[in-house]
Amino acid sequence: MNEQTGQNLSTHQQTRTIQSHYNYEEVCSWIERKGTELYGKRFRIIENDLPVIYKLISYFLKDEQAAFQYNIDFDKGILLTGPVGCGKTSLLNIMKFLAPVEHKFSVKPCRDISFEFINDGYEIIHRYSKGKLYQSEPKIYCFDDLGAENNLKYFGNECNVMAEIILSRYDIFISKRIPTHITSNLSASEIETHYGLRVRSRLREMVNLISYNKTTKDKR
Incomplete structure (x- = not known):
């Protein structure tokens, strides 16, 4: 041998x-x-x-x-990180079918959320955190490709939409133990640069970090 x-x-x-x-x-x-x-x-x-x-x-x-x-930790969500094209989004989309009924989630691209903010304003933050009025519980979301969206202005006021949503999701994680899943190409330090120390700190408490190797090739 x-x-x-x-x-x-x-x-x-x-x-x-x-x-x-x-x-x-x-x-x-x-x-x-x-x-x-x-x-x-x-x-x-x-x-x-x-x-x-x-x-x-x-x-x-x-x-x-x-x-x-x-x-x-089952109480936490998942933060799946890795290089562009390594397969993060496709894997999470497949995992939707593997998850038990009570843990089903919707995958929502962060760029789409930013475009919705342009049309609907701050109501979007409420929609993806506490949910719509008729919902008994907030939904479980996977926010896909965190970092691909831009800061946007609504009636002249600039807003880091995903930072506000994550902070609001933290509140419902603490009060209701409802998890949040995220995919991103960003490292922990880059997340802090984009979204601030508070968001990085909250994410540390909210998610299990699962990372692809930095050398993983683009599969597209």
Whole structure:
């Protein structure tokens, strides 16, 4: 046996050591089939992405045994970060189908929210935090591509829309334990630069950070 074999296990071998009553390889096969259905025949799961995918599976299946090993907190949401084109949005869209009914969520691009703000103003902040008046509970959202939107002006007043929404989501996380999910290309320090120290601090309390390797290639 090669001397390095015991030390340099492949990504696939490392992920197979996870202790769980779920078969994660079978779940990955389902994810690949669902991805092909949603995104076409080019969709593939690659070995280097398995650590990220396994963490997401443990969270959305509420697999306590595996989540404990990954240090995943079910009370918190997910902040999925990584380079442009690594597959963050497509994975979260697939995870919608994996999540239990009571944990279903909607994926909303941050750029779309910024465009809605231009038309509807500050009501948008309320819509994506506390929800509409007829809703009994605020919805679970995944805010996709945080950082792709711009600060906008409404009647001359500039507003960092996503910063205000995240701060409002923090309040309902504390009071109602309703999670928020986010995808972003930004690092923690870049999030602080874009949205301020308060937002970075709140996110630390609100989300489990799951990150792709910085060298992950664009799959588009």
